[in-house]
Structures are given as C-alpha cells and as structure tokens.
Amino acid sequence: MKCLWNLLLLTGVMSGLVLESVSAEPKQAAASHHQPPNFIVIFCDNLGYGDIEPFGSTVNRTPCLNRMAREGRKFTHFCVTAGVCTPSRASIMTGCYSQRVGMHWNPRDGQVLRPISPYGLHPDEITVAEILKDKGYKTGMIGKWHLGDQPPFLPTAQGFEYFYGIPYSDDMTQAVGKRLGERFEGNQWPPLPVMLNDKVIEAGVDRNLLTKQYTEKAVEFIEQNQDQPFFLYFPQAMPGSTQKPFSSEAFRGKSKNGPWGDSIEELDWSTGQILDKLVELGIDQNTLVIWTSDNGSPMARNMASTERGTNNPLHGRGYTTAEGAFRVPTIMWWPKTIPAGTVCEELTTTMDLLPTFAHLSKAKVPTDRIIDGHDIRPLMVGKAGAKTPYDVFYYYAMDQLQAVRKGPWKLFLPLKNFSRHPHFKKGESSKPLLFNVVTDISSEHNVAEQHPEIVKELMILAEKGRADLGDTNRPGANQRKPGKIENPLPPTLETTSRN
Known part of the structure; x- marks a missing residue:
C-alpha cells in the first residue's frame, strides 16, 4: 500500500490506522490466462480535469493516481457526453448519446433525474452490465446510480446482480427537498437512502462515510469474485454537487484545498485500496481498471480558485458544453497489457466502454439498435498509428x-x-x-x-x-x-x- 502509506505520512493521521502489507510477489491468479478480463470502472462525480496530480493539480495530493498513471495510460481527450450527471451516466451504461436513449431531459425533472421521478433508463435498453452478465460475469455496482429510483429502473433491473449505494445524487436530501417545496415535488423527497439491491437499508445517510463504506464494499466484492470474471461499476459520490464535499475523519481537514481537496485525497486513497487488492490477489494482470469522472467540476464563482474544483487548463465550467465540462481526467490501468507511463491524445468517450468491454469478453455488441460508441482496444494498448474512431x-x-x-x-x-x-x-x-x-x-x-x-x-x-x-x-x-x-x-x- 505504498500510495496509502505516503499519504498518511503527509497527513499525519497514521495513529489508529492499520496498514495491511502487500506481498512483493503476489500469488498466482487462480484463474487461467484464458479467463476473460475483469473490468472495474471508477466514476467520480463532478471531479475536474485539473483536480488530480497526473493532470496538473498542485493542491490535491494523489499519490495512488500518480502510481496508476505511472503504471498505466493517461487519456487526455477522453470525453463524457454531457456536462451533468444523469445523461452522462446513461451513456456509460448504454454506449449511446443520452439523446439517443431519451435520458437527456424530461418535462418533470429537467436535465437530471430528481427523487421519485416517474422516468428512468428504459428497461429495453441493453446495458454493458447485461452484456457481461450474459457472458457469465458477476456484475456489481457500488455507489451513485442516478438513472431512476423506481424498481424497473434500478441497477438490479439493468443487469447488476449486486447493488449497494444511493439511487441519485448525494445533494438530493430531504432537507433540500423541503426548501424546494412544490418544485420537483421536493416536499415529498425522502431521507437520502442507502440501498442494498432493491431495498432501502438506511434512511438518512452520513455522507462523510460514503467513500469509506463504498471502498470497503468494493474490496469485498473483488475478494468474493476473484475466481471468476467480474464487472464492478464503482460510481463514487464525491466530490459531488455540494459546495463543501464530504470525507471521513482520517481525511477531513487534512488537505491544502479545503473540503474539495479532502474528498479528492480520500478518493485517491480509495483507488489505491482497489489496486492494492488486485495485486494482493494476483489478478491485477487480468483486470482492466478505468478511472474517470462523470463531468467537469462546477468551479467556484472565482474561477481562479480551486475550492470547488478546477478544469484548468481547459476552458469553462461543468454543467455546460465547454471543454472543461466534457473532457475529463482519465487513466486506464492493466498491467502487462496497457503500456506503462504512456499517454493517448486521441478522442475517446465513455460510449466506447460498452463495445470495448464486449469485444474483450468475446460478447456481441447489439446489432438491433444504434450504438454510438466504438471499440477502442487499439488506443488502449497503444497500437502504433491508432487513431480516434470518431468522424464527429x-x-x-x-x-x-x-x-x-x-x-x-x-x-x-x-x-x-x-x-x-x-x-x-x-x-x-x-x-x-x-x-x-x-x-x-x-x-x-x-x-x-x-x-x-x-x-x-x-x-x-x-x-x-x-x-x-x-x-x-x-x-x-x-x-x-x-x-x-x-x-x-x-x-x-x-x-x-x-x-
């Protein structure tokens, strides 16, 4: 856990924490080399292009992401399809523009789904989870869904066998709903729920603990499924949409960048936990990990400030069509397959994950509908001369x-x-x-x-x-x-x- 150890030395919070050592020579993976690869997608919320050290941050310490970039490949022109949550997440699930699947706007909610919406991702859409589940993958989702909070739209109805998390944004609390009143039917919003599969198990969430709890659940999921192909979709709640993001006690008040920096440094720690666990279990060389964000940061009123994130050196805020909203920091890590310490400067997008994962798992991409994404395997592995598959x-x-x-x-x-x-x-x-x-x-x-x-x-x-x-x-x-x-x-x- 080298990146965690470095971070703890920097923050001075070593006391009371137990560091689990990782063997320098991980055990041989139980599965044969013919087993299809595992997939882990870590999808942060509102984290900007310039918010992590591999993409230029000088205020947020991200040693684990530095390691991930050093051992993997940075994508500097990786785009989402919207500057806000719901439509962006629809694209990563379906391989389509949100306008294609009707998740870009609706008359009740506007551009993002609100609690108790009658709308959600149509059950007839084919998600990346459904494609992989049909190929025998164990599919799990831990974190923020935001594609519908009603039973037909929940992750467990969209290809995920396991779901632990919140059904929408962490800022859509009962207190916020009361302030909205009749707008978006806010007076009916419930306490922010944590769900296990299709059941609420906690009403009124301590948001300070979300990153920590999600990480613990993610590590458990990996341990439980290490001997079979798995797909873990890990959409983090942080830094999120509140002016002051949340973090656990070990990170709160420890960064140089206030609550925003605290939350990012905990996200970095979380990523290190995932990478370390894969190495410990000996399955790192059979696991593709993609780390990115759902859109750029909203940024503070003073755009020179980093207190609500930064998309610098790109132009503009999140929630718009600026480059700073659509281009997000992205790192892909797959030891012995993705070339270490490299950079891809070609245009790629979240829509590409579905067809790429399908091809890597030898599954079929749906042919009965338009899929807007592309197979980007040549760009992932650094094939000489590989170019963007996008004409537009x-x-x-x-x-x-x-x-x-x-x-x-x-x-x-x-x-x-x-x-x-x-x-x-x-x-x-x-x-x-x-x-x-x-x-x-x-x-x-x-x-x-x-x-x-x-x-x-x-x-x-x-x-x-x-x-x-x-x-x-x-x-x-x-x-x-x-x-x-x-x-x-x-x-x-x-x-x-x-x-």
Whole structure:
C-alpha cells in the first residue's frame, strides 16, 4: 500500500490506522490466462480535469493516481457526453448519446433525474452490465446510480446482480427537498437512502462515510469474485454537487484545498485500496481498471480558485458544453497489457466502454439498435498509428446541439436562444466559434474566419446530428424513449420492503 502509506505520512493521521502489507510477489491468479478480463470502472462525480496530480493539480495530493498513471495510460481527450450527471451516466451504461436513449431531459425533472421521478433508463435498453452478465460475469455496482429510483429502473433491473449505494445524487436530501417545496415535488423527497439491491437499508445517510463504506464494499466484492470474471461499476459520490464535499475523519481537514481537496485525497486513497487488492490477489494482470469522472467540476464563482474544483487548463465550467465540462481526467490501468507511463491524445468517450468491454469478453455488441460508441482496444494498448474512431462528436445541452468536433476542431454553432452557454451571452448575437482544442487547449483563439472551409464542413455535420439525434423543437429520426411508470413511490424503508 505504498500510495496509502505516503499519504498518511503527509497527513499525519497514521495513529489508529492499520496498514495491511502487500506481498512483493503476489500469488498466482487462480484463474487461467484464458479467463476473460475483469473490468472495474471508477466514476467520480463532478471531479475536474485539473483536480488530480497526473493532470496538473498542485493542491490535491494523489499519490495512488500518480502510481496508476505511472503504471498505466493517461487519456487526455477522453470525453463524457454531457456536462451533468444523469445523461452522462446513461451513456456509460448504454454506449449511446443520452439523446439517443431519451435520458437527456424530461418535462418533470429537467436535465437530471430528481427523487421519485416517474422516468428512468428504459428497461429495453441493453446495458454493458447485461452484456457481461450474459457472458457469465458477476456484475456489481457500488455507489451513485442516478438513472431512476423506481424498481424497473434500478441497477438490479439493468443487469447488476449486486447493488449497494444511493439511487441519485448525494445533494438530493430531504432537507433540500423541503426548501424546494412544490418544485420537483421536493416536499415529498425522502431521507437520502442507502440501498442494498432493491431495498432501502438506511434512511438518512452520513455522507462523510460514503467513500469509506463504498471502498470497503468494493474490496469485498473483488475478494468474493476473484475466481471468476467480474464487472464492478464503482460510481463514487464525491466530490459531488455540494459546495463543501464530504470525507471521513482520517481525511477531513487534512488537505491544502479545503473540503474539495479532502474528498479528492480520500478518493485517491480509495483507488489505491482497489489496486492494492488486485495485486494482493494476483489478478491485477487480468483486470482492466478505468478511472474517470462523470463531468467537469462546477468551479467556484472565482474561477481562479480551486475550492470547488478546477478544469484548468481547459476552458469553462461543468454543467455546460465547454471543454472543461466534457473532457475529463482519465487513466486506464492493466498491467502487462496497457503500456506503462504512456499517454493517448486521441478522442475517446465513455460510449466506447460498452463495445470495448464486449469485444474483450468475446460478447456481441447489439446489432438491433444504434450504438454510438466504438471499440477502442487499439488506443488502449497503444497500437502504433491508432487513431480516434470518431468522424464527429456532438456536444448537447439537454435537447440543444451547441457544438461539434471533428479531429482537432470544435465548432460552437451560432444560436439565437439557449439556457446556458460557455461562450455566448444572452441577448447578444452569436457567430460561429472555431477552436483547435489540441493546440489551443484553453479555447482562447477563435479561428473561424481563418478556416471557413472547416466551419462549413462542421456545419454540415451538425445538420446530420440534428437529423439523427434531434435539436430544440426538432425530434431526431433515431431517438428512443426513456422508461416511464405511473404513480412512483419514494424509496424508503417502508415502501421498498413491500417489493
């Protein structure tokens, strides 16, 4: 546990903690080398591009992620498909844009699902968990779901055999609901529930303990399933959506960056626990671990501050279509398969996990529907000459197409109306903005006038996107509907005990 040991030396909280030593020569894996690989996806919440040391942070100490990057591969152009939680998570599960599967917006909740929503990920969608479960994988999810809190939409109905966590964001508490009143039916929100499979087992969560408890459950899941292929989806609750994130006593008040830094340093410790356990069990060389975030950080009012995270050197806040919202820090680790200490600068996305995991497990990617992601195995293993599989990538804000990327070029489309925009101001006319997001990482130089042919090409691609995925007041030809039920009930100890 080298990274944990270093962190404890830095924080001065060694007393009272027991460090479990890891053998320098791990035992031989029980499974044969022919066993398909295990998959672990660690998905942080609202953690920004510049929030960890491998991506430039100088205020948050992340020795375990430093190790992960040193032993694995950084992806510097890895994108999510939305600047907010629910649509981003829909893409990682389905391999599709959230607009494709109807999880980008609904009239009751807006852009993210709220407690007791009648909406959720449609049961007819095929998730990465269902694909792997059908291939004999043990599938588990620990953490934040946020794709529907009603029984047909819960993880256990979407391919996961085991679920421990909260069904939506940690900031959607009963106290917040009371302040909202009738808005989003907040006056009906229950105490923040912890669920085990489809039952609430705790009402009113101590959020300071979430990272610690999730990590303990994740380690247990790995230990219990070490002799068979497994898929662990580990969406952490932190740093989350509150102004002051939560952390356990061992980390609280110990960082140089306040509560935000405390929570990130505990997330780093959590990652170290996972990597150490894989090495201890001798299954590290048969396990692909992907560490990333669901979208960029919201950042403080003063964007030079790091107290609510930072997306620097990228432009813009989370919750928008800025690069700082869509491009997230990503590290992939698979000893002896992914080349150590390397960097991938090609465009890849969360939609790629489903087809890539399917191919690695020798499962079939669904052919009866459009899947937007791609198999990125050549980029993961550093194959010489491998390029991005994306001819075009779309940046939506709910149902509005705001930007298009092809190669290094990102075009912000001229818009008359919008609810939020990282570059345009309401009431002012807008014109195309073209950035080279490879050479101009901070999106500071609009070169639309110098490259009219590129603007024209991207405008044509934008129209193809609208026809396919829709745009404001314009349905797309290939959109699917979300799930919806009648008479949803709040997830409580009482209501879920009836199921």
